[in-house]
Amino acid sequence: MNRLLPLLLAALLLAGCKESPSPAAQPPADPLAVTAPESLAPQLRIETVGKAPVADILRVAGRIDFDEARVARIGATVTGRVTELQAALGDPVKAGDTLAQLHSTELGNAQLAYLKARAHAELTARAVDRARLLLSADVIGAAELQRRENELAVAQAERRAAADQLRVLGVSAAAMEKTATTGAINSVSSVVSTIAGVVVERKVARGQVVQPSDALFTVADLSRVWVIAQVPEAEVALVSPGQSVEIEVPALGNAERVGRLIHVGDVVNPETRTVMVRTEIDNRDRQLKPAMLATMLIQARPVERLVVPAAAVVREENEDHVFLEVAPGRYRLARVKLGPEHDGRRAVLAGLAEGARVVAAGAFHLNNERRRKELEGS
Numbered sequence: 537m538n539r540l541l542p543l544l545l546a547a548l549l550l551a552g553c554k555e556s557p558s559p560a561a562q563p564p565a566d567p568l569a570v571t572a573p574e575s576l577a578p579q580l581r582i583e584t585v586g587k588a589p590v591a592d593i594l595r596v597a598g599r600i601d602f603d604e605a606r607v608a609r610i611g612a613t614v615t616g617r618v619t620e621l622q623a624a625l626g627d628p629v630k631a632g633d634t635l636a637q638l639h640s641t642e643l644g645n646a647q648l649a650y651l652k653a654r655a656h657a658e659l660t661a662r663a664v665d666r667a668r669l670l671l672s673a674d675v676i677g678a679a680e681l682q683r684r685e686n687e688l689a690v691a692q693a694e695r696r697a698a699a700d701q702l703r704v705l706g707v708s709a710a711a712m713e714k715t716a717t718t719g720a721i722n723s724v725s726s727v728v729s730t731i732a733g734v735v736v737e738r739k740v741a742r743g744q745v746v747q748p749s750d751a752l753f754t755v756a757d758l759s760r761v762w763v764i765a766q767v768p769e770a771e772v773a774l775v776s777p778g779q780s781v782e783i784e785v786p787a788l789g790n791a792e793r794v795g796r797l798i799h800v801g802d803v804v805n806p807e808t809r810t811v812m813v814r815t816e817i818d819n820r821d822r823q824l825k826p827a828m829l830a831t832m833l834i835q836a837r838p839v840e841r842l843v844v845p846a847a848a849v850v851r852e853e854n855e856d857h858v859f860l861e862v863a864p865g866r867y868r869l870a871r872v873k874l875g876p877e878h879d880g881r882r883a884v885l886a887g888l889a890e891g892a893r894v895v896a897a898g899a900f901h902l903n904n905e906r907r908r909k910e911l912e913g914s
Contacts, residue, residue, distance in 0.1 A: 568869040569862070570906035581897035582861055583845065585890055589838035590883045593876055594774065596813075598765030600785070600828040603816060606757035608731045613706030615747045616640030616725055618740055623753065625738055629729045635753050636727040636740060643705055644723035647715055650698035654716055657691040664688045733757035736826075756826075761819045763795070765832040766810035774836035775800055781815045782833040785824065790831075793817045793824075797834065842884035845896045846877045850903045858888070859895040859902055867895060867902060 572580060616638035623635040667681045702712055706725060715721070737754035746752060763783050767775055777800055783793040794817075801812040815832070817824070849872075850857045856874050859867040872887030888894070895902055 566868070567910050568906070569866065570859075570869075570902060570909060571866050572902060573905065576898065576901055576905060577865070579898040579901055580895055582893050583848070583896035585842055585844060585884065585888050585892045585894060587840045587890065588843045588881065590841040590843060590875070590881065591838040591878060592774065592836045592883070593878065594767065594771055594832075594834040594836050596765040596767050596832050596834065598763050598783075598830045598832045600824050600826050600830055601762045601764050602756050602758075602826050603760050603762050606731070606733065606760060608729070608733075608755050609751040610635065610727060610730060610753045610755060611750050612636075612638060612640075612725065612727050612746045612748055612752060613704070614638075614640040614643045614725050616642065616723075616745070618742055618744050618746060619724075621738075621740070621742055623729075623735050623738070625735055627735045628733070629735060629755060630732045631729055633729045634726045635729055635735070638725050638727070638746065640705075640723055640725050643707075643725050644721050646698070646701050646705055647707075647721045647723075650695075650702055650712065651715065651719060651721075653691070653695040653698040657688070657695040660684065660688040660691040727752060729753070729755050731755055731757060758822055758824075758826075759818070759820050760816055761824050761826065763815050763817060763830055763832060765813055765830075766805070766808060767800075767813050767834070769804050769809045769811060771836070772800070772804075772811045774839075775813060775834055776837060779837070780835045783815070783817060784831040784833065785828055786831075787825075787828050788823060841875075842888060842890055843881040844872075844874070844884060844888065844894055846880050846882050848894050848896045848899050849874065849882060850899050852903075856882075859899050861893040861895070869903070869906065 617640075618636055618638045620637040621635075622637070623629060623633070629635065664681070664684045664687075667676060667684045670676045671678060671681050699712060703709075707715075711722075733755045734757075735753055736756045736758075738752070739750075740746060740752040763781075775797060777797050779797045781795050781797055783795060784790040785793070795815040797813055797815050799812075799814040804811055813832070813834070844858060848858050850859070850869065852869070852871075855871055857869050857871050860870050862868050870887060873885040875883035875885055
């Protein structure tokens, strides 16, 4: 007995020292999952993710340029020395306005040749008339009349050639007739504008000797301008003439102008792997200046893409999310990658499969409920 007593006491002490077993540990709640309360259910609308035609917006760098159908590079029609300048940069001009005047010995020589050819043609014409009279009086033979008629034909051809040369040098028919009537030679030639517009470039100074190959002035009609941009080769299949285009000009506070593509290039630039596209926009207020930088936003050709309503998107930590329905009344926040909004929809780039059911309306309120539960749990 005495030996059993210490053993019993030790056993009782060990039993008293043992702790009662703890309840089983509960798994942590999913912070992305939420159950919609009954009060929120009427505000929620569920939609199935499906495909729809989506037109992406292509942003490409561009610049303002002259409308080449509304620009003229103007030079002299003869070789000569500039004696007077009548137009400066920025001056508005009309078609026919004089931009500069020059003195040309070439023009004087051409007028002298025209007067000589005209006088010779008149002289040979009178000789033919006399020969016909003499032939009728049997004074000369028919061969002599034929010789003089041949001389007249040559003289008339020389007169026409001299007149054509004056026309090439910019002399009008009225001015030629005046020269023929008065016999006065005028060696002053005018450089005139061929279109109405603004002088945007002047490459001549007083006293300079110029030739017909020199471009002295550039006149442009800036009421309409081009916007030219380069579309990457990989995206050129998405653009075509007639598509709507928005133009943003940083120099004007990104004020938007609207136009349509009028041309898509037929060749790829081998260095940049891009294709040139062009649009034409109104510029009657003259705010757009050639060479200004611009951004062209092209509404590309629609293609079938998975889409979700823009109202279904929830922003969390600067990323896009949507609520997926995992069971009736129960939802889970899922991160997705989406394209830009267009017509109230956003194209799915990653994170969703066709047929998934998402919260299309009420996602904002559902996310507030999820946050509230998360705060209570923490």
